[in-house]
Structures are given as structure tokens and as C-alpha cells.
Amino acid sequence: MLFNSLDFFIFLPIVFTLYWFIFYKRIQIQNLFILASSYIFYGLWDWRFLFLILASTVVDFFVGQAIYSSDSNRSRKIWLWVSVIFNVSLLGFFKYYNFFVDSWVDFLSVFGYQLKSTWTLQIILPVGISFYTFQTMSYSLDIYYRRLTPTKNFISFATFVSFFPQLVAGPIERASNLLSQITSKRVFNYIQCTDGLKLILWGLFKKVVIADAIAPIVDDIFMNYTDYSASTLILGVSLFSFQVYGDFSGYSDIAIGTAKLFGIELMSNFKFPTFSRNVAEYWQRWHVSLSTWFRHYVYIPLGGSRVSKLKSVRNIIIIFLVSGFWHGANWTFIMWGAIHAVLYIPVFLMGRNRIYMNNVVAEHSLLPSFKEILQILLTFFLVTFSRVFFRSQSITDAFGFLEQIYSNFSFETYQHPLGYRMIDYFVLLGVFILYEFRIRRDERAPFKFKSKTVRFVAYTLVILGMLLFFDDNIDRSFIYFQF
Numbered sequence: 001m002l003f004n005s006l007d008f009f010i011f012l013p014i015v016f017t018l019y020w021f022i023f024y025k026r027i028q029i030q031n032l033f034i035l036a037s038s039y040i041f042y043g044l045w046d047w048r049f050l051f052l053i054l055a056s057t058v059v060d061f062f063v064g065q066a067i068y069s070s071d072s073n074r075s076r077k078i079w080l081w082v083s084v085i086f087n088v089s090l091l092g093f094f095k096y097y098n099f100f101v102d103s104w105v106d107f108l109s110v111f112g113y114q115l116k117s118t119w120t121l122q123i124i125l126p127v128g129i130s131f132y133t134f135q136t137m138s139y140s141l142d143i144y145y146r147r148l149t150p151t152k153n154f155i156s157f158a159t160f161v162s163f164f165p166q167l168v169a170g171p172i173e174r175a176s177n178l179l180s181q182i183t184s185k186r187v188f189n190y191i192q193c194t195d196g197l198k199l200i201l202w203g204l205f206k207k208v209v210i211a212d213a214i215a216p217i218v219d220d221i222f223m224n225y226t227d228y229s230a231s232t233l234i235l236g237v238s239l240f241s242f243q244v245y246g247d248f249s250g251y252s253d254i255a256i257g258t259a260k261l262f263g264i265e266l267m268s269n270f271k272f273p274t275f276s277r278n279v280a281e282y283w284q285r286w287h288v289s290l291s292t293w294f295r296h297y298v299y300i301p302l303g304g305s306r307v308s309k310l311k312s313v314r315n316i317i318i319i320f321l322v323s324g325f326w327h328g329a330n331w332t333f334i335m336w337g338a339i340h341a342v343l344y345i346p347v348f349l350m351g352r353n354r355i356y357m358n359n360v361v362a363e364h365s366l367l368p369s370f371k372e373i374l375q376i377l378l379t380f381f382l383v384t385f386s387r388v389f390f391r392s393q394s395i396t397d398a399f400g401f402l403e404q405i406y407s408n409f410s411f412e413t414y415q416h417p418l419g420y421r422m423i424d425y426f427v428l429l430g431v432f433i434l435y436e437f438r439i440r441r442d443e444r445a446p447f448k449f450k451s452k453t454v455r456f457v458a459y460t461l462v463i464l465g466m467l468l469f470f471d472d473n474i475d476r477s478f479i480y481f482q483f
Helices: 006-021 027-043 047-069 073-110 129-144 154-162 178-182 190-223 230-261 279-285 288-299 309-327 331-349 370-391 395-407 422-438 452-469
Strands: none
Touching: 006 027, 006 230, 027 047, 027 154, 047 073, 047 129, 047 154, 073 129, 129 154, 129 288, 154 178, 190 230, 190 422, 190 452, 230 370, 230 395, 230 422, 279 288, 279 331, 279 370, 288 309, 309 331, 331 370, 331 395, 370 395
């Protein structure tokens, strides 16, 4: 069930009404209802994959109990490995099995062994598997590191794993935040609900008006990159940066807003990464739940930055390569992660990886300084360059795309594949960037105006924009569903 579908707009009011007016008296019944609703929400994609969520839930629920009650470090570690091996195996089989088989066949072919890839399987990737396996693993890891006491209530834990607003594409929540709210009594809060509706509206705008409107242009340019000049290819990958941001941050806004309707506060997943002043700040603002997951459960256990510079650089490389591989079973994603490691390491070595942690661009002024503008443009250029690999179907296509820019460095006017005026998209993106800059201090308040009239006008323009740009003929699924 897509957030931007009619099914969801029927599903959500029904669940909301029953949640607050029928099942509100006992938290256990309320959680059971949310659990059932979440399984219905997910099962409408493919009910068979519900067994995977249930299996991951059962394993980590009992593993958490076993780790907590174990007296010896050896048994605690064994139980932890049960959780890690089970979840990684689940993820590895459904997401990476064919990748490893094909890579092995290609590797042997280098030495003259020509094998047919007869071991590959027709495997359907379960939606959201990369997200909920990481979420359940974090539960076991937090108990192992004694950061968390396990819950004895299976219904509460199952609700934590499958909470439908963030089940499919995050944010990847830690039990210390989400599970603690699920086990606590929720009270209806009008302001929280209206804030949630505002986030849902803004998320839908970013998805429908920004991401979906740009998608046909990006698809055309990347599919036919050999036919276009450098200017068009640069336009295509630049627009892809806005597409993937509008798509994924739009999903996160809808997820956070929907959770608010049920009295749950999810972590922020995007904090205006477009205005980052270096690559380190970008990763503090882009897909925050994933970057913090890797920091807490991979980078810090490896020694983080407390070890020598050489080992710290090693840890950074590992983090970005694993992050790239998490995104998909393709060498393009690994290359994308490697590029970000190369971009991040100089910032780290110069000690500038933490200087923008607690402030935003132009924090105390109306406009950014000239230096900040240059920093933002440079960061956007570097991040956008890496997305050639993120968007391309293969390494060959990615290098072919870049070679075409180099070999055909000329300017031409791009014609929209559906015949629309490109100037309209440039104006739209310009207005969108300026508006996001205005609200850059608070990612959870997209319609914060003192004047009710101005707020009403903003709502009206956003809704009109969605009606104008909505196109039922394009694929309306979210990009990160494939991960």
C-alpha cells in the first residue's frame, strides 16, 4: 500500500478512528490493533512475506530475553550472533544471493572458466526487508551492550518491529525511542495530530510535485545518455538529486506525520541536506537513521575515531562500503559508497567533520554568506557526481555516462519527453529551494506562519500543486522501496 494511493487514504482514517475511539481504553488492545493494521498494510503487497517479518520478530524477541538473562559473556555473545546471523542471512538470501552467484561466475571467467549462471534464482525482494532487519538487530545489540532492558510483552515488540508508518522505508528506529513509546499509554493530542497532518501534506507535495514530476526527465536522460550532450547529462543527474531527495524525504515526512496521528514520535530522517556545507554535514542530515545506525553498531565498535588516524580512515572506508552495499546488490552502489568515503576522509583528516553538527547555514542571518554559498554548491556538486553511480544500472553505464560528458562537452536545450515546458520545472525547483531555506531551522514545521491567512494560502498552493502535477500514468512507488 503506497502512501500516495487512494487505498492509503481510505485505510488511514479508518485505522485512526478505531484506534482512538474504539481501542483506546487498554494499551495492550491498542497495540494489538496497530499490529494487525500493520500486517494488513504490509500484506497487501504480498502476504507471503509477512512470515519473514514474523520470523525476524520471534527470533529477536527470544534472543533479547536470552542475552539479558545469560550470566556469561560467552553465552551472551553466542545469542547475539544468533540474531545477527539470522537477520543477515535473511537479508543476504533475498537481496544478495543472485549478486554473489553472478559475481562468482564473472570472477572465474577472468581465469578462463566459463560457467553458466545456473544457480541464480527468481527471487522477489521483500519490500522493507533492509529496514526491519536492521531495526530488530539493533534491539538485540542494545540489549547486548546493556543499553536496554528487553520487553516481556511480545505484542509490544511485534508492534515495534512492524509499525506501519515506518515499516517499509524507515526511519530505522531504535527500541529506546519507539518501543518505549509503544509500551507507554498514549493520549490523544490535537496539536500533535495537526502537526502530523501538516507533515503528511508536505511529504506528499515533495513526492508528487517534486519527485514524480522530475522522474520522467531523469529516466529519459539516464536511459538515453548516449544521445545527449554534457549539458543535458549534467541536468539529468542534478535533477536526480532533487528527485531522490523529494521522494525519500517525502516518504519520511509522511511516515513521521502518520506516526504523530497515533501519538508516536519518530526520529527525524532528513534535516535539509541540500544546504550542507561539506560532505560530513551532508551525512549528518541525509538518511539520519541509517547513518546513526552504522555509527552506533559498526563504526564505534570498530574503534571509531578513538583509534589511530590510519585505523579511523579504515573504519570510515568500511562504513561507506557497507552503506553502499546496504542500498542494493549492484557494484554501482559499492562504487557510490567508495566515492563518499574518498570525499569524507579529507574532511575528517582536516578535523572539519564535526564543525557543523549543531547549527544550520545562515543561522543568525537572513541569507547565507558568499563563503557558505560556495560551500553548499561544492558539496551539492560532489554529492551529485556520486549519484551517477547510484542511478546507473551498471558500472559500465555509469562510466559511459561520465565519458559522454567529457567527450561531448557542449550545450543544448533539452526537450521534455512529454512535451512540457522545462522553464516551469526550473521555476518550481527554485521556489522549492527558497521555501526549504526559509524553514531550514525546523524540519518538522513546514507550515510555520504567524498569519493564519498566509498559512491558508500555503496549504492552498501546495494542494493545487499536487492536483496540477499528479500524473496517474507514471510509476508512483517510492525509490527506496527497492532497498
